[in-house]
Amino acid sequence: MTDELYRLLLQRLTGASAGPEAEATTQEMLAQMVAADPRLQWVHQYLAQRQAANAQEAHNLSAFARESDDSQLRAVRQLRQQMKALMLELQELRERNDSLAAALGACYLCWGEDPECSYCAGRGRPGYAAPDKALFMAWVAPAGRALKNQNLNVESGR
Numbered sequence: 001m002t003d004e005l006y007r008l009l010l011q012r013l014t015g016a017s018a019g020p021e022a023e024a025t026t027q028e029m030l031a032q033m034v035a036a037d038p039r040l041q042w043v044h045q046y047l048a049q050r051q052a053a054n055a056q057e058a059h060n061l062s063a064f065a066r067e068s069d070d071s072q073l074r075a076v077r078q079l080r081q082q083m084k085a086l087m088l089e090l091q092e093l094r095e096r097n098d099s100l101a102a103a104l105g106a107c108y109l110c111w112g113e114d115p116e117c118s119y120c121a122g123r124g125r126p127g128y129a130a131p132d133k134a135l136f137m138a139w140v141a142p143a144g145r146a147l148k149n150q151n152l153n154v155e156s157g158r
Ligand SMILES: [Zn+2]
Pocket: 107, 108, 109, 110, 111, 112, 113, 114, 117, 118, 119, 120, 121, 122, 123, 124
């Protein structure tokens, strides 16, 4: 009987079958062996300690994996928010660019700075096209008036 238990135990310990069920069966066999031969108590203790250490390590690993998942999720969420904010800002800047380019009759893509530009071939500086009058009055005329006032003040010495 004891020889048979040894053989089964060795089979279990060498990994012939692994998993929680095998572990439980191994514990039962060890208990029987210790009952038959109390000198084997230290083997039982050693294996119990090893099993506890393995369980602790598995617990630590899964906690680490959860923490790591959480921080990755936070990072992804943060990146999405930054991306959304950047897209909104980009959209706003494009609208302002297009509006000012139309006010000045400039190429809205390159403002005449790109000879490879598909829209103006690099000729799109302000005045390239007829300015949009309403946009010109909204964006440019106030700046022109401010400039004129500044020049008048300089000329009159104020
Ligand atoms: Zn252009």
